[in-house]
Amino acid sequence: MLQLFHDPKIDFMGKRRMWVAVSLSLIVISLAVVFSRGIRMGIEFEGGAEVQLQYAQAPDVPVVRTQLEKAGYAGAVVTTIGKAEDHEIYVRVPLVAGAKDEDMAPSVIRTLKAAEGESAFTVRSQAYIGPTVGRELIKKALAAVLGSMGGMLVYIWIRFEFQWGLAAVVALVHDTIITLGLFSAFGFEMSLPVVAAFLTLVGYSVNDTVVIFDRIRENLRSKGGTAGNLPDLINVSMNQTLSRTMLTSLLTWIVCVFLFILGGPALRDFSFVMVVGIIVGTYSSIYIASPILVVWQEWLGARAKAKVVESGLATSPKATAKKVRAGKA
Secondary structure (H helix, E strand, O other), rough: OOOHHHHHOOHHHHHHHHHHHHHHHHHHHHHHHHHHHHEEOOOHHEEEEEEEEEEOOOOOOHHHHHHHHHOOOOOEEEEEEOOHHEEEEEEEOOOOOOOOHHHHHHHHHHHHHHHOOOOEEEEEEEEEOOHHOOOHHHHHHHHHHHEEEEEHHHHHHHOOOOOHHHHHHHHHHHHHHHHHHHHOOOEEEEEEHHHHHHHHHHHHHHHHHHHHHHHHHHHHOOOOOOOOOOOHHHHHHHHHHHHHHHHHHHHHHHHHHHHHHHHHHHHHHHHHHHHHHHHHHHHHHHHHHHHHHHHHHHHHHHHHHHHHHHHHOOOOHHHHHHHHHHHOO
């Protein structure tokens, strides 16, 4: 297997508290951005119209966009589709205040025909999405994201243990919030493909985490199921999987970067989520999910120690004498 790093010995867990603090800060900032700026919703969620047109000659997309803006359709998305020689474009416009909703798609067509001539294009398809359908789609999108996280929790719980599943889901929530914060900050538009990108991100991120968890479990088994020093064992496991993690993430990330640059407006929002999400997901697999296992073990150790101390106090000579004086022994 190709190795990016030869026998690395990076102390990932040594700075875990610092990285957790960085992540908490990023989460707070991301939530502040989302609540202050909001998220720009596409017509799938807020309603609007879409038309597909085939031009007789190659269409000038910026000119079409300008004509729609002059007609009052601010925020219209115009992009070419299919092969270049097909001369087809896709137009999407949000709801316009005061306009008759069902008349939006015919109105867009009339606007373009008035500007470019009756024979400039033929209509391939037209559709209208009402605001009620949009609200229903929002509920389904949220249910899909939350349901996928719940499914991941159950899967990892069954395959590993509950705390491993909890750590993976916390990392997923971390990835989603930070990516959503950047998505909002840069003003990208939420659409059904973007929801699909978030679901893809959830699957990608948890896959990376499971690979690391799998190696930690293998190393735990080789030590008889117990780890004297869990941070050291996690460091060894992460260094063993580091080349695989970086190679997989880097290659996928490069593909998404090219998709973002060359994919055009129709794919830009989707690919932005993937470009950011892959970086955040790789980071969280290393610095969020695994430290939670350490925190969990420390909490269990402190709890067990407290029980031992409590039990020792209960059976101490002083406590026994007190019980005798009280007539309980």
